Amino acid sequence: MRSGTEKGFGATGPNPFYLPVFCVKWGKMGIFAASYAVWQRMKISGQYFQDRKKGGIWMCGRYTLTASVNELEERFHAKASFSSSEYAKSYNVAPSQMVAAVISAHGQYRLGFLKWGLIPSWAKDPKIGHKMINARSETVFQKPGFREAVKRRRCLIPADSFFEWNRKDGTREPMRIRLKNRGIFAMAGLWEKWMDQEGNPVFTCTILTTKANRMMAKIHDRMPVILRREDEEKWLDTSVTEAGRLLPLLSQYDADLMEMYAVSERVNSPKNNFPELLLPKD
Numbered sequence: 001m002r003s004g005t006e007k008g009f010g011a012t013g014p015n016p017f018y019l020p021v022f023c024v025k026w027g028k029m030g031i032f033a034a035s036y037a038v039w040q041r042m043k044i045s046g047q048y049f050q051d052r053k054k055g056g057i058w059m060c061g062r063y064t065l066t067a068s069v070n071e072l073e074e075r076f077h078a079k080a081s082f083s084s085s086e087y088a089k090s091y092n093v094a095p096s097q098m099v100a101a102v103i104s105a106h107g108q109y110r111l112g113f114l115k116w117g118l119i120p121s122w123a124k125d126p127k128i129g130h131k132m133i134n135a136r137s138e139t140v141f142q143k144p145g146f147r148e149a150v151k152r153r154r155c156l157i158p159a160d161s162f163f164e165w166n167r168k169d170g171t172r173e174p175m176r177i178r179l180k181n182r183g184i185f186a187m188a189g190l191w192e193k194w195m196d197q198e199g200n201p202v203f204t205c206t207i208l209t210t211k212a213n214r215m216m217a218k219i220h221d222r223m224p225v226i227l228r229r230e231d232e233e234k235w236l237d238t239s240v241t242e243a244g245r246l247l248p249l250l251s252q253y254d255a256d257l258m259e260m261y262a263v264s265e266r267v268n269s270p271k272n273n274f275p276e277l278l279l280p281k282d
Helices: 069-076 126-131 229-236 243-250
Strands: 019-027 030-039 063-065 078-080 090-093 098-105 108-116 134-136 154-159 161-168 171-179 185-195 201-211 222-224 258-262
Touching (some): 063 154, 069 078, 098 185, 154 201, 154 229, 229 243
Parallel strands (some): 078 108, 108 201
Antiparallel strands (some): 019 030, 063 090, 063 161, 154 185, 161 171, 171 258, 185 201, 201 222
């Protein structure tokens, strides 16, 4: 395990300052916390979101996680690989940032950080991660960038809501989508390990999507895969690799258990990250 300051991990997001992040190394011999690192922001242009000039944003491209470390540990029966001081609630999680994730290792669930935007182990350029924040569940077993990860490297991405944009009359109105019980849920994810030019491991992830349920279909044709609580353990079971056993877990979440409401356009910018973003729009 490296110590001291490490570079080459990539961008943490659009915030124009240095951000200390705590990277978690997922290894087959065990999971351990890598050294505390300092990342420098690098500029991400039009690749940050899907074709922004056409008004498109990836689905799912933003979400929130306002739970504490203790709440996450209790909800997922997982042991955090970081301390509470190294974790911050987020009201506007965006691609390329470090995000909390749960994986299974040696029969235990571990909570750590992964960089959002999957970089396949064979990739030559890490910028491919900007285009791989989502994976379509219907084709995940066929696509070269995902087909190995879906068999061996699955994870849960905790959240308590996500954002989607309602496009009508030439405008884009941000909507917040959550469970009616206001609880924490798990989005189905995949993770990968990629080595940079200096030989440093970079651990990344992607969020799976599926066809929209009847509520989400009012504003978009896709939605993130929200796992039923009884299916979370199955998704993390590394002994299961068959598509026939995994694909049924990736169905639409029950629309009757979800709700959505309009929020401020301030959520459009990842630079904004504060509780008021979650208030209903006047």
